[in-house]
Amino acid sequence: DAGVIQSPRHEVTEMGQEVTLRCKPISGHDYLFWYRQTMMRGLELLIYFNNNVPIDDSGMPEDRFSAKMPNASFSTLKIQPSEPRDSAVYFCASSFRGRSSYEQYFGPGTRLTVT
Amino acid sequence: QKEVEQDPGPLSVPEGAIVSLNCTYSNSAFQYFMWYRQYSRKGPELLMYTYSSGNKEDGRFTAQVDKSSKYISLFIRDSQPSDSATYLCATSGGLYNFNKFYFGSGTKLNVKP
Numbered sequence: 001d002a003g004v005i006q007s008p009r010h011e012v013t014e015m016g017q018e019v020t021l022r023c024k025p026i027s028g029h030d031y032l033f034w035y036r037q038t039m040m041r042g043l044e045l046l047i048y049f050n051n052n053v054p055i056d057d058s059g060m061p062e063d064r065f066s067a068k069m070p071n072a073s074f075s076t077l078k079i080q081p082s083e084p085r086d087s088a089v090y091f092c093a094s095s096f097r098g099r100s101s102y103e104q105y106f107g108p109g110t111r112l113t114v115t
Numbered sequence: 116q117k118e119v120e121q122d123p124g125p126l127s128v129p130e131g132a133i134v135s136l137n138c139t140y141s142n143s144a145f146q147y148f149m150w151y152r153q154y155s156r157k158g159p160e161l162l163m164y165t166y167s168s169g170n171k172e173d174g175r176f177t178a179q180v181d182k183s184s185k186y187i188s189l190f191i192r193d194s195q196p197s198d199s200a201t202y203l204c205a206t207s208g209g210l211y212n213f214n215k216f217y218f219g220s221g222t223k224l225n226v227k228p
Binding site for chain 1 (some may be wrong): 121158161164203210220
């Protein structure tokens with residue numbers, strides 16, 4: 001298996017632009033997570049899905065952020081409009097609710113820079 | 116107050132040293148405790164997990180949980196340069212919120228040859 005795939009790996013955009021981050025979870029996994037990592041705040045859970053349904057979005061910072069999971073193999077995190085304080089590394093992770101459900105498999109991350 | 120607090124580091128030790136990494140957590144309902152390792156420019160990967168209190172050993176690594184004091188520890192024996200990474204502790208909310216993980220901010224470890 002190729003693991004969790006994220007694209008793009010790097011994104012540089014100007015303030016006010018729309019940014020879309022993409023994630024393909026590991027096949028067969030039924031949970032998908034979006035995290036944000038910064039030096040100041042560490043790794044924070046933004047939202048997670050179970051069987052394509054959003055379960056907990058309490059970590060989404062504000063209405064500028066939205067996430068969708070139209071099917072089991074694809075999810076997007078959108079920021080519109082983007083601001084410099086959104087600069088961070090965004091990780092997608094997936095897991096399977098089974099014997100090893102404590103293990104979340106992380107993608108390589110998308111490094112977002114908003115200027 | 117953050118759900119999980121972690122010693123900020125960075126921590127620099129000579130090869131072969133014993134390393135102790137520590138976290139505290141706030142919610143007594145947390146039952147699952149994990150250590151993730153993150154190499155530079157990579158995503159975190161699970162290193163060890165424990166359920167409730169006690170110790171768990173895996174090779175050179177030992178994870179320890181003391182629920183009475185809400186304290187989580189990771190010990191690395193005979194540390195190697197390849198152990199140089201950021202170590203993140205994590206907990207989860209138990210049976211009804213199992214998949215919501217709370218991560219510490221990470222301790223950066225450098226093992227010098």
